[in-house]
Amino acid sequence: MHKISPCLWFQGGNAEEAANFYVSTFRNARIKDIMRSTESGPKPVGRVIAVMFELEGEDFLALNGNPEFAFTPAVSMFIKCESQEEVDHYWDKLMDGGRSLACGWLTDRFGVTWQVAPTRLLGMLQDPDPVKADRTMKAMQGMIKLDLPALERAYNGE
Template sequence: MPQITPNLWFDTQGKEAAEFYCAVFPNSEIKNVTYYNEAGPRAAGTVLTVEFELDGQAYTAINGGPEFTFSEAVSLLINCADQDEIDYYWAKLSEGGEEGPCGWLKDKYGLSWQVAPGGMAELLNDPDQERATRAMKAMLGMQKIDIAALQAAADQA
């Protein structure tokens, strides 16, 4: 099967965004940068695409112009191992951006992220419907996910 690479459309900040993401995520790097040439439509020498990897996952940033912007219809999910990871990614990615509900945020480039603990789906789909409902209600009242508060809500009798 061919590799699927998310392509993220920016106006002019593709390289800046790729450098930022590579600084936030461990084991990440910029692999290649291409530039517009005399054929245009932007000035020759302007960054066209940036190929980068975030911990082994390939992405491409394209500086395609202001015609398209990000929306919450597409987001990137970070399955965090613990609260420290949630706190780290939430702080780094929300800086200069916008915090949203239920573990969602927009970074300073407008890209939506979900910062959530691994195993959250199991908690929200718990066979004990009352436990699952308490967890869901707690999550819906949060911005950044608080694992201890989520667990406490689920376990409350």
């Protein structure tokens, strides 16, 4: 069990729908528990209050909250992808009803922002050769969904 886990506050009463969507998107994922309102609860009896779910070994809590708080890109979920196929998988799934931002960022249909990035990119951007790192940064800044082969070509000066 992790000591710290994100709690995602959903405004529209769609925490369970969102948790099910995320569980269907990630390969190693599951719903762990669903908390429902009881006689003494704040919502009608049986209504979902929160859903505990797991994505790739990380715990999340989806909470059906009131409308006063909304998601912003100031907090995002970062997905480390080993290949372009993995980037494409997560990008395509999370974009269903969502909107693209830039440089591998997107906001899904529930308002949660995600960064879908190849792990190789971080190494290219931190290369001790500033010319390689700069070429990679410029290529990335021109992309919406990240294209690993194009980033590698930029990095290699091709």
